[in-house]
Amino acid sequence: MPISSFHPTYNDNPNPVGQTIDLPGFRLSADQPGKDLSNHEIHDLRQNLLRWYGESGRDLPWRRTRDPYAIWVSEIMLQQTQVKTVMPYYEHWMQQFPTIAHLAQADQQQVLKAWQGLGYYARARNLHRAAQIILAQHGGKFPQDLPSVMSLPGIGQTTAGGILSAAFNQAVPILDGNVKRVLARLRGIDVPPSQAIKALWQISASLLDPQQPRDFNQAFMDLGATICTPKNPACLLCPWNPHCLAYQTNMQNELPVSEKRAPTPHKQIGVAVIWNDRGQILIDRRKQEGLLGGLWEFPGGKIEPGETVEACIVREIQEEIGIEITVGDRLITIDHTYTHFRVTLNVHHCQYVSGEPQAIECDEVRWVEVADLEQFPFPQANVQIIEAIKQQQRQ
């Protein structure tokens, strides 16, 4: 569906407030917080934000291009990751995979290696799969209509809005974490953002400037990232302070209302660095599905209640790889936090005893030289294990 028929009100009427807006998966009614923004306020908010962006917007590499592929890569990298971390990865990625075709034709291991250290590896696997779909179904050209973009793996509504507005100047709204925070404050929304999603989409769509959607959405993201920050927002410098309900009521540090979170589970893991008589180490490649899919790791698993680290390692290696080992000294202990849980990796040196290694609970197992470990994509916690091995060898 072309964007003009998807959302005709943007071009016909600069103020869609009070109208019903259709977005895929949502039917947004005007009966939500934010409906009381007047035409005058909306006009002012747009003008103030765009003026501020002209003076203070960030100069970022992906803003110097209209290439939808480059913009798409940046949008995916910026999910859950800060600009300064993304910058070197983005530059390197665009050199290694300069076009959709280069990415589609690359080996998944190369793709994961280029992503190593950025975390949330499903993003890299989805980029790779989506590039292959674009090559097969769209002749290698990034699609320009919202439903096609949103059908690609790893692209949700706000990412699609970010890409279509930045690459093609289409009037598609966004609602990333920064935008949610700004809007919750601007409109004084007194419930956690997850309970006001439809209202937040509506306000974002209402505010979007139909004449300059590219600059408006980029400015919106910058405002959240640099002025309306999670802690101590710089309200005195904010172009929206004349209209901000949080600022007027001195509630900027109380909003948005926090989401109630369940306590983070903590898992104790036993991990084996298994050596054979030739001085090689056994590593395995994780199954494609699930956390860290397709990456390599040192084998191991969860310590059961009442089990020692050593007993856990022996059991896990027998169950997952089908070999006998003996467990030696502790190499390192690593704490690592994922989004929904924490792990402590209890890493021990182990000695191979007998049996043929098999990929029972993984996709592949391999004996490798220490010097070759760096060729494989590993999760960040495992990179620390490699460092510890090398450091011990230097001593």
Ligand code: SF4
């Ligand atoms: S005035 Fe303060 S709280 Fe309101 S949008 Fe601006 S920075 Fe955020």
